[in-house]
Amino acid sequence: MAAKRVVKRIFTPIEDFLRTETSSGVILMLVTIFTLIWANSPFYYIYHNLIELPVGFAIGDFNMTKTLHHWVNDGLMVIFFFVVGLEIKRELIQGELSSPKKAALPMFAALGGMIFPALIYASFNHGGEGASGWGIPMATDIAFAVGVLSLMSKKVPFSLKIFLLALAIVDDLGAVLVIAFFYTDKIVAGALGVAIVSFALTYLFRIVGVRNILVYVLLGIIAWFSVLKSGVHSTIAGVILGLMTPLDAFYNRFNLSEMLKSSVDDLIKELNTDDKEDNVKTNLSSSAKDHVYKIKHFSHESISPLDRLVHTLHPWVSFLIMPIFAFVNSGIRIEGFSFESFVHHPISLGVILGLLFGKPIGVLLFTYLAVKLNFARLPRNVSWFHMTAVGFLAGIGFTMALFVAHLALETGPILETYSKLGILSASLIAGAIGSGLLSFCKDVDPNEA
Numbered sequence: 001m002a003a004k005r006v007v008k009r010i011f012t013p014i015e016d017f018l019r020t021e022t023s024s025g026v027i028l029m030l031v032t033i034f035t036l037i038w039a040n041s042p043f044y045y046i047y048h049n050l051i052e053l054p055v056g057f058a059i060g061d062f063n064m065t066k067t068l069h070h071w072v073n074d075g076l077m078v079i080f081f082f083v084v085g086l087e088i089k090r091e092l093i094q095g096e097l098s099s100p101k102k103a104a105l106p107m108f109a110a111l112g113g114m115i116f117p118a119l120i121y122a123s124f125n126h127g128g129e130g131a132s133g134w135g136i137p138m139a140t141d142i143a144f145a146v147g148v149l150s151l152m153s154k155k156v157p158f159s160l161k162i163f164l165l166a167l168a169i170v171d172d173l174g175a176v177l178v179i180a181f182f183y184t185d186k187i188v189a190g191a192l193g194v195a196i197v198s199f200a201l202t203y204l205f206r207i208v209g210v211r212n213i214l215v216y217v218l219l220g221i222i223a224w225f226s227v228l229k230s231g232v233h234s235t236i237a238g239v240i241l242g243l244m245t246p247l248d249a250f251y252n253r254f255n256l257s258e259m260l261k262s263s264v265d266d267l268i269k270e271l272n273t274d275d276k277e278d279n280v281k282t283n284l285s286s287s288a289k290d291h292v293y294k295i296k297h298f299s300h301e302s303i304s305p306l307d308r309l310v311h312t313l314h315p316w317v318s319f320l321i322m323p324i325f326a327f328v329n330s331g332i333r334i335e336g337f338s339f340e341s342f343v344h345h346p347i348s349l350g351v352i353l354g355l356l357f358g359k360p361i362g363v364l365l366f367t368y369l370a371v372k373l374n375f376a377r378l379p380r381n382v383s384w385f386h387m388t389a390v391g392f393l394a395g396i397g398f399t400m401a402l403f404v405a406h407l408a409l410e411t412g413p414i415l416e417t418y419s420k421l422g423i424l425s426a427s428l429i430a431g432a433i434g435s436g437l438l439s440f441c442k443d444v445d446p447n448e449a
Contacts, residue, residue: 024318025147028398031323032330032424039331051328072328073406076321078224078238080399083317084172085242086310093247096166104376105367106163110170112366113394114138117358121350130347130415133408135182136423137354139175139400142168143322145393148431155441157386159379164390167363175400176239183407186231195226195237202244211301233407249304263294322399329402332420347415351422355401356430360391389437395430397423 038047056065066074097103117137125131142165149156149164202219210216220241228234270288284292300308342348367387370376378387405419 023147024143024322025145027319027323028143028326031326032398035327035331036424039333040335044333047331051331069328072324073403074228074234075224077325077403078235079313080317080321080325081176081235081238082242083310083313084169084176085239086245086306086313087242088169088173088239089243089245089247090306090310091166091169096162097170101376103166104370105379106166107170108366108370108376109163109363109394110167110174112362112364113140113167113171113359113391114174114362116362116365117354120354120358124346124350124353128346129412130350130409130419132183133347133350133405133415133419135175135178135404136401136408136419137351137358137397137426138171138178139397139404140168140171140359140394141396141398141400141427142172143318144396144398144427144431148393148396148435149390149438152435152438154443155438157379157381160382160386160390163379163382164393167390167394171394172400175404176236179233179404179407180236183404184232188230191226191228191230192232195223195230195232198223198226199240199244202241206244206246235403245306245309247304247306249302249307267292267295325399325402329406330420330424332417332424334417334421336414337418342418342421345418347409347418348422348425351401351419352426352429355395355397355423355426356392356433359395359397359430360388363391363394364388385437385441389434389441392430392434392437395434396427398427401427 035047038044051067051069053068054065055068055071056063058065091097095102096106118134121137122131122134125133145164145168146161149161198219202216202223205215205219220237223241224234224237227237267288270285303311337345364384364387367376367378371378378384401423402420405416405423409416409419
């Protein structure tokens with residue numbers, strides 16, 4: 001029984017995460033289809049005017065007005081990247097990346113899955129107007145990839161889902177580093193200094209035990225705004241703050257039961273000694289309330305800030321922020337170029353072939369090397385055929401790929417259109433091939449999954 005409780009404690013949060021990603025992937029797909037239809041309808045001007053609507057505020061001479069599109073990409077997506085930072089930290093400390101033995105396979109796979117797509121893209125665009133877009137086909141979209149894998153759950157060992165999840169998280173980390181180091185034009189030292197001070201204060205307050213969430217929200221806003229003005233992309237602030245979030249609870253599980261038992265016993269004693277004539281009243285006495293507040297405090301602080309934030313923010317990111325991002329970024333109007341020009345353009349070719357072939361080749365080759373060199377071994381009940389299917393699913397690039405495309409090719413709207421259409425086309429084909437391959441796998445025994 002104890003072993004079962006331990007297993008449940010480990011895998012329940014992962015299963016909840018996977019279920020959220022599955023639902024989010026379906027919603028993202030529906031939003032993307034709806035937006036594409038709207039963007040290519042006679043009512044396109046309504047969509048265009050909406051996402052380019054100026055939104056902001058002014059205080060005296062200070063004016064902070066940006067388009068809705070800009071607020072989503074540079075503001076709302078900071079929360080997405082904050083959750084990415086939280087998930088990366090949890091995986092690095094407690095999850096599939098917490099030890100060299102665990103991390104080797106997904107890290108090798110992710111590395112190959114980043115290098116080969118970038119090389120393929122660069123081979124088509126070296127010295128051309130789209131040369132800066134080599135980072136576009138590097139990252140795997142967690143929501144879509146895990147969503148497709150979960151739809152084939154009867155054919156997929158649970159260990160394969162964990163592997164893909166870890167691979168995608170390493171991919172995200174790689175994409176974050178690419179954004180930080182290669183898509184930063186110029187640095188404003190003063191603003192960057194303010195950001196560094198904000199991060200330092202956040203760390204200091206964490207060390208001295210400040211628990212008020214409003215303090216960290218205020219410092220986070222200052223850090224975000226400072227990074228935005230520094231020239232470094234503002235979403236990096238979200239990742240850094242996520243990585244700085246404590247993973248340890250204030251009260252550990254070993255003394256929690258004793259503290260709760262003591263407080264509950266005191267509460268019961270207080271309730272039993274209340275004036276029986278006051279039993280018509282529904283309110284607790286002040287002493288009883290104190291004990292209830294203690295129980296609430298112990299319960300709240302027995303869960304780490306990182307786990308609480310992931311639990312609170314992940315549904316908002318999955319079901320609101322990512323669909324809004326998809327809405328403002330996937331409204332691609334297909335006009336001004338032909339299908340022939342699309343399939344022959346170096347940007348669309350680089351993106352499509354990078355995602356569709358670079359990803360599976362890189363994932364499989366580097367995974368094979370890791371296994372043959374005894375750095376890692378395949379997950380339980382997973383075959384090389386499974387890994388081939390996952391290699392194609394890793395070619396589903398959406399959220400991060402669209403984000404990098406916006407950064408890399410923002411000076412050329414037509415170039416960005418080629419890249420976005422390439423991303424959507426390759427992701428659709430890669431998802432179809434990956435799920436098609438999985439359909440040939442035999443059903444997994446529930447007792448062995």
